Amino acid sequence: MAEIFAEREREARELRRREADWRYIDSLPPRLRAALIFYIETGDLYVAAKIAGLKADEFNELRIKARIPHVN
Amino acid sequence: MEKLRELAEREQEARELRRREADWRYIDSLPPRIKAAVKLFIETGDLRLSQRISGLGLEDFVEHLRRANVWIT
């Protein structure tokens, strides 16, 4: 079971990395950039929003602008 | 009691170190608020109070301290 989850996590991370608009991400200030990269690596919206200093819905808007998919 | 004396001595040594090694030319070139904050830090070692007076974020204030050769001990 743990292996299945790990595999899903890995696929989700690769998808987020692949789809992200890196040009947009690199243009952002350090805090927002760090938060988006964190989100790409982990899919953890709550902590990513904290890093960004944004509310969760605000960060979600940023995620969408950066074309990072929310992978279920 | 011994520990209290040691703590007091540490404070004194730290203050002397800050005074001695500070780059006063750099400090005098700073805007008034930040200059006042750096001087306060040199005298008291109170990082948070000095930072608040500077009006800067902690990292930015610490960066000024580094540039002013003021050691945080």
Place this chain on the structure above:
Amino acid sequence: MMAVADTSFLIDWARFSLRDLLFRVFDTVWIPEDVLNEVQSERTLTWIADRLASGHMSLFPLLPEYRDRALRLVELSRRGPARGLDFPEAYCIAVAEDRGYVALSENGAAYAAQFLYTTARVWRAYEVLWELRRRGLVPDDVIHVYQEETRHKFPQRDVERWRSYGSSQSASKRQGS
């Protein structure tokens, strides 16, 4: 062993080339949310975000019971004899006190607090480096490397203590052989 870190520790330690050795000493380093909010520089933010992603760091929320204890610690500290604590450091100490973590701080008032009105252990970078050296993970001269890279100076008495420990260890090894 776990730790809770305040901003003053992180913004220096993040500049150290061997900064990830921190996680050889501590299984998890907790970062209070207010501490995260204070961090601004790209270097420090990127390091923290990477370590949050790897699970070596975790966010610690602002909880009412620790906030109250932190305020109490600030009050106690204001009665002297040492320098008064500020809330962010006091919060780290309150968490460390209750949960058995080590509080990581470069703040002098936080360092003094452990001898005066809290059972929490408070480590500066000096104590972390000491532990790393004790475990054989860093060389003797790391204290100078740290000072150079972070522009953080250790008090002379601590530098001398470091040297004399190093000398006594070398002497023991010579006697043993």
